[in-house]
Amino acid sequence: MREAAVETFLACGYDGTTMEAIARAAGITKQTLYARYPDKRAVFAEVIPWAMSRRDSRAVSVPPEGADLRASLTAIGREALARVADPHLVKLQRIAMSESARFPEFALSAETMAWSPRLRAVMDILRRHRDAGELDIADDELDIAAEHFLVLVEAQPWRLAEFGVYRSDEQTERHLRYAITLFLRGVEPRSDGSG
Missing domain, CATH: 1.10.357.10 (Tetracycline Repressor, domain 2)
Structure with missing residues (x-):
C-alpha cells in the first residue's frame, strides 16, 4: 500500500492525488485506506519519508x-x-x-x-x-x-x-x-x- 501511495504521489503530485486514487493503485477500498489513515496528509507524511529512508538505507559497503x-x-x-x-x-x-x-x-x-x-x-x-x-x-x-x-x-x-x-x-x-x-x-x- 505504501509503495502504491508513493507512486501515486510521484505521478500526480500532492494536490493531484486523491485518497480514491491511492486506494485504486493499492488495490484496496477507500474504507480500508481510511481505516489506516485519516486523510491524504497523513498518508503523504508517512510514506514519503519511509520511501526516502528505505532507498537511503541500502547496504553501504564498508x-x-x-x-x-x-x-x-x-x-x-x-x-x-x-x-x-x-x-x-x-x-x-x-x-x-x-x-x-x-x-x-x-x-x-x-x-x-x-x-x-x-x-x-x-x-x-x-x-x-x-x-x-x-x-x-x-x-x-x-x-x-x-x-x-x-x-x-x-x-x-x-x-x-x-x-x-x-x-x-x-x-x-x-x-x-x-x-x-x-x-x-x-x-x-x-x-x-x-x-
Whole structure:
C-alpha cells in the first residue's frame, strides 16, 4: 500500500492525488485506506519519508580494516554518487522539498536521515585512519568532517540531477578524485607540524 501511495504521489503530485486514487493503485477500498489513515496528509507524511529512508538505507559497503584511506573514500564516494543519481530518489526529494512548507515534520526527517549508514561509514573510516595517525581530526569533529566529505562528493551532482542533468562516468570519476584530494588536504596532518 505504501509503495502504491508513493507512486501515486510521484505521478500526480500532492494536490493531484486523491485518497480514491491511492486506494485504486493499492488495490484496496477507500474504507480500508481510511481505516489506516485519516486523510491524504497523513498518508503523504508517512510514506514519503519511509520511501526516502528505505532507498537511503541500502547496504553501504564498508571497506575492511586496513584498507587504504583513499581507496576507502573512493568506494564510499562512488556509492554516494550512485545514490544522488538515482532517478527515483531524485523524484522523492523533489516532492518532499516542494511540499516542505506544508510538512514541517520533513525537516526532522531530513535531519534524522542525515545520520545515514553512509555518513556513519565515513565516520568509521575517518576514525580508523585518525587513530592510525594518518588524519588530524578531533573526536568531536568526526561527524562534521564526514558531512563535509559527503557534501564535497554529492552536492553538485545532486543539484544537476535535480534538473535532469547527469554527468558522464568520466566526469563523475574526475569530480570524485578531486573531492577526495581536496578533502584530504584539509584533514591530513601538516608536514610543518601545525595541526
